[in-house]
Amino acid sequence: MEELKNPLLECPSSVTVRRNPPRRAKTTPLIAHNTTPAPKSVSKRKQISSFPLQEFLQCDVLPPPPPQIPSSSLSSNSSSTTSNNNSNSENLRVFLRIKPISITSNTSTTTTTSRRKGDGVKGKAALPVSKKKSLKKIESETSCLVVNDVQSVTLSPPQSLQEAKRFKSEVYDGFTQVFDTDSTQIQVYEKVMEPLVVDFMDGKSGMVAAMGPTGSGKTHTIFGSPKNPGMLSLAFAHIFGRLKSSYYISMFEIYSERGKGEKLIDLSSSDGPDLFLQQSSVRGLQEVMVSSVVEAEAVIARGMLRRATAVTNSNSQSSRSQCIINIRCAPEVTDGDEVLSNNAVLTIVDLAGAEREKKTGNQGTRLLESNFINNTSMVFGLCLRSLLEHQKNPKKPLQKHFQNSLLTKYLREYLEGKKRMALILTVKSGVDDYLDVSFLLRQASPYMKIKFNVIEEEPCPKRNISKLPREDKPKRRRLSDPDAYKIDESKSGRDPKLETELISVPLQQQECLNGSISSSRSVRLEIHERLQLEEYRIELNRLKRNEQVMLKFSKALWNVLKQYKRKLEDSENEVQCLKQSLEKENVRYVELEKEKEELMTCSLYFKQSAEFSGIQSCENGIRGAKCKTDNHSNGDEEERGSWPSDLIVSSSTEQFLVDNATCSTVKQSTDLGEEKMTSPASEVSSNEESGSVDRCNTSIGDSKRSSASKIQKEKQQRRQMPSPSLLVKEKNELKTDNEIVKGSQILPTEKTGSVDTCSMGKINSENISPCKGLSGKKPRRRLLPASSILLREINDLDLDYENERPMGSSRGERKLAADGIGRTQGSVSLLKLLTNLNL
Numbered sequence: 130m131e132e133l134k135n136p137l138l139e140c141p142s143s144v145t146v147r148r149n150p151p152r153r154a155k156t157t158p159l160i161a162h163n164t165t166p167a168p169k170s171v172s173k174r175k176q177i178s179s180f181p182l183q184e185f186l187q188c189d190v191l192p193p194p195p196p197q198i199p200s201s202s203l204s205s206n207s208s209s210t211t212s213n214n215n216s217n218s219e220n221l222r223v224f225l226r227i228k229p230i231s232i233t234s235n236t237s238t239t240t241t242t243s244r245r246k247g248d249g250v251k252g253k254a255a256l257p258v259s260k261k262k263s264l265k266k267i268e269s270e271t272s273c274l275v276v277n278d279v280q281s282v283t284l285s286p287p288q289s290l291q292e293a294k295r296f297k298s299e300v301y302d303g304f305t306q307v308f309d310t311d312s313t314q315i316q317v318y319e320k321v322m323e324p325l326v327v328d329f330m331d332g333k334s335g336m337v338a339a340m341g342p343t344g345s346g347k348t349h350t351i352f353g354s355p356k357n358p359g360m361l362s363l364a365f366a367h368i369f370g371r372l373k374s375s376y377y378i379s380m381f382e383i384y385s386e387r388g389k390g391e392k393l394i395d396l397s398s399s400d401g402p403d404l405f406l407q408q409s410s411v412r413g414l415q416e417v418m419v420s421s422v423v424e425a426e427a428v429i430a431r432g433m434l435r436r437a438t439a440v441t442n443s444n445s446q447s448s449r450s451q452c453i454i455n456i457r458c459a460p461e462v463t464d465g466d467e468v469l470s471n472n473a474v475l476t477i478v479d480l481a482g483a484e485r486e487k488k489t490g491n492q493g494t495r496l497l498e499s500n501f502i503n504n505t506s507m508v509f510g511l512c513l514r515s516l517l518e519h520q521k522n523p524k525k526p527l528q529k530h531f532q533n534s535l536l537t538k539y540l541r542e543y544l545e546g547k548k549r550m551a552l553i554l555t556v557k558s559g560v561d562d563y564l565d566v567s568f569l570l571r572q573a574s575p576y577m578k579i580k581f582n583v584i585e586e587e588p589c590p591k592r593n594i595s596k597l598p599r600e601d602k603p604k605r606r607r608l609s610d611p612d613a614y615k616i617d618e619s620k621s622g623r624d625p626k627l628e629t630e631l632i633s634v635p636l637q638q639q640e641c642l643n644g645s646i647s648s649s650r651s652v653r654l655e656i657h658e659r660l661q662l663e664e665y666r667i668e669l670n671r672l673k674r675n676e677q678v679m680l681k682f683s684k685a686l687w688n689v690l691k692q693y694k695r696k697l698e699d700s701e702n703e704v705q706c707l708k709q710s711l712e713k714e715n716v717r718y719v720e721l722e723k724e725k726e727e728l729m730t731c732s733l734y735f736k737q738s739a740e741f742s743g744i745q746s747c748e749n750g751i752r753g754a755k756c757k758t759d760n761h762s763n764g765d766e767e768e769r770g771s772w773p774s775d776l777i778v779s780s781s782t783e784q785f786l787v788d789n790a791t792c793s794t795v796k797q798s799t800d801l802g803e804e805k806m807t808s809p810a811s812e813v814s815s816n817e818e819s820g821s822v823d824r825c826n827t828s829i830g831d832s833k834r835s836s837a838s839k840i841q842k843e844k845q846q847r848r849q850m851p852s853p854s855l856l857v858k859e860k861n862e863l864k865t866d867n868e869i870v871k872g873s874q875i876l877p878t879e880k881t882g883s884v885d886t887c888s889m890g891k892i893n894s895e896n897i898s899p900c901k902g903l904s905g906k907k908p909r910r911r912l913l914p915a916s917s918i919l920l921r922e923i924n925d926l927d928l929d930y931e932n933e934r935p936m937g938s939s940r941g942e943r944k945l946a947a948d949g950i951g952r953t954q955g956s957v958s959l960l961k962l963l964t965n966l967n968l
């Protein structure tokens with residue numbers, strides 16, 4: 130009772146403090162190491178001011194030596210410590226290894242600086258006992274982690290952080306084994322790895338993963354060094370020392386270059402294809418068959434050379450990737466037959482160490498790698514955390530955190546508690562490493578409660594080829610390149626001769642073949658045959674589908690082409706039509722041009738005629754004019770008329786000779802009832818021989834020529850007609866002359882209808898001042914031949930009415946017609962002509 134009253138007076142020698150819940154740090158009771166637990170009285174505990182950490186650390190109490198258990202009994206012993214009563218369920222084994230502080234400390238002795246990677250323990254072991262003690266003292270002074278016993282440690286914050294009162298000492302208990310700073314590689318192997326190796330050789334898969342901050346000794350623990358071999362090398366020695374057998378080894382890393390996605394890289398083979406993850410197996414990964422420790426070590430050494438490493442502030446050879454090594458049992462071949470084998474795989478994972486930016490001083494690429502490394506570690510931890518919570522409370526669903534990284538995808542079965550695994554946490558115990566250690570222990574210590582519902586894997590009597598990831602590759606190759614398959618077979622240890630036979634022998638002969646060989650071979654043949662058939666079936670389906678697709682595509686293409694052809698034909702037809710219509714239009718245009726020219730010519734002519742007519746009416750009156758017409762009884766026949774005449778306009782003193790007052794022939798289309806005009810010149814040149822009938826726009830519409838002889842005469846006269854240019858010239862001359870002409874009168878030459886046609890309707894003789902030509906001299910005028918002819922023709926006309934004959938009334942007096950309208954002589958003449966033509 131007295132002890133209880135005054136606990137400070139007599140401290141117990143040791144105490145074990147268990148953390149539960151693990152994340153909540155408890156104040157360490159004020160008791161000495163290795164003392165009996167103090168009574169948990171709240172009233173008494175209040176009296177304890179603080180935990181005398183320094184005092185405690187200064188105590189030169191060596192941790193109890195690890196129990197020396199014979200190797201043969203390690204497996205059973207270790208499992209007995211971790212497994213529950215239920216043989217199929219066991220806890221996740223979590224180990225803690227503390228890296229010697231002297232190796233990490235910059236202020237360490239010469240021993241530290243001379244050490245190389247991996248030989249720290251050995252060097253320390255070689256020291257004399259007195260030096261060992263002093264070194265231990267130094268370590269204890271500068272360490273933040275103290276080993277309480279084989280299963281627990283106490284983590285104390287450095288003085289600077291203690292003052293902040295946010296950080297308190299924490300005890301972490303429940304580890305499968307804590308390896309102190311002076312633990313050897315062999316000790317670690319025996320505890321961590323050997324049970325897994327034993328199980329593996331019994332046909333059970335297992336995995337061990339090393340976790341911890343950068344530079345804490347993960348790679349050292351797994352791979353070690355030539356002088357101080359790690360767990361892997363020791364495992365090889367164990368595996369190959371027992372039985373003479375072959376194993377497949379594969380080694381690959383998951384790396385993120387500059388943090389851009391994750392990449393799988395085959396470390397065991399440099400010439401292999403690109404790797405990709407399919408569910409939980411790596412496709413394309415090369416497996417190297419080894420049958421001795423040396424071969425296995427060589428494969429691992431090659432892989433280590435290829436592995437991504439870099440120099441950081443924390444580690445001169447820091448791993449930048451997650452490295453995974455698989456060891457798989459190869460079937461033994463005796464006399465061509467394979468014997469017992471199993472599907473068990475032993476997996477060793479060296480995770481890249483979590484990094485703090487402040488400590489590592491990483492920048493750029495290194496920093497991006499750090500992010501990837503920390504992220505993967507976090508996902509790995511989340512998967513285990515989720516599994517633990519699910520096991521605690523089955524109502525909580527198992528989160529699918531494994532999907533967030535390639536590593537966790539690959540290790541899914543382990544992270545879901547389906548296969549047994551072990552974790553080894555490596556830490557540095559320096560004061561500077563307090564935060565790293567604290568983070569890791571807080572994160573990983575709860576994993577000790579994770580249970581694995583191990584499904585016992587039955588040893589496989591025959592190798593199950595379909596389950597092996599590597600088997601897919603030769604299958605794929607076989608279809609395209611049989612030689613490639615042969616090479617692969619030599620690697621995998623199969624009988625290539627037999628496989629070649631299998632491919633070549635028809636299916637019908639397989640039964641005979643199978644009958645003659647052993648049962649194991651027949652099973653293998655059957656599997657191969659089935660796989661091959663399946664491949665062919667898939668290929669056939671693919672080809673069929675392709676064929677159907679192509680068929681449909683070609684049909685569609687054909688239809689489209691047909692439509693295009695039809696459209697093309699239509700377009701061509703349209704083009705032809707347009708061409709024809711264009712030609713027609715061109716012809717019409719030419720004709721219209723000609724008409725236009727003729728109209729202009731005629732217009733000029735009639736203008737002259739009107740002027741002359743005005744002059745004549747003023748002075749001499751109408752001498753008479755005759756119009757010769759040919760009437761054809763049949764209205765459908767073409768009519769032809771021309772007015773070749775020489776008009777002689779005489780005044781009292783002078784005569785005007787008009788050359789070639791021409792009118793073009795008139796072609797009358799009775800169907801359309803329209804008249805076309807052509808120039809006399811053109812008619813003479815082009816239409817005369819063909820006998821085409823033109824109608825002069827100045828001619829009287831329906832006038833007919835009286836006799837053929839006259840026509841002939843006209844034709845001859847027409848040949849003498851001048852060109853329109855001459856007419857223009859003549860017009861100019863006449864204009865000049867008109868100024869001095871006193872008066873002249875031109876005889877009416879045509880009916881009003883024809884005047885209209887030739888735009889002569891506008892010409893009114895009344896508008897022409899008769900007095901204009903009277904003033905001045907009276908020069909002798911020479912009439913153009915056509916005008917003379919016209920005048921003569923008009924004079925030849927038989928006018929019925931006396932009053933219609935142009936009177937010789939001088940000065941263009943208007944004659945009163947019966948209707949009382951005053952007309953000039955020219956108008957009267959035209960009227961007569963029109964009347965004769967019955968228009």
Ligand SMILES: Nc1ncnc2c1ncn2[C@@H]1O[C@H](COP(=O)(O)OP(=O)(O)OP(=O)(O)O)[C@@H](O)[C@H]1O
Binds near residue numbers: 343
């Ligand atoms: N227990 C130990 N005993 C002696 N030396 C050790 C021990 N642990 C680590 N070392 C040495 O410390 C250095 C760093 O160790 P290691 O490379 O294994 O760290 P790591 O955790 O793998 O780091 P990273 O995650 O950056 O790759 C190495 O030189 C190694 O030899």
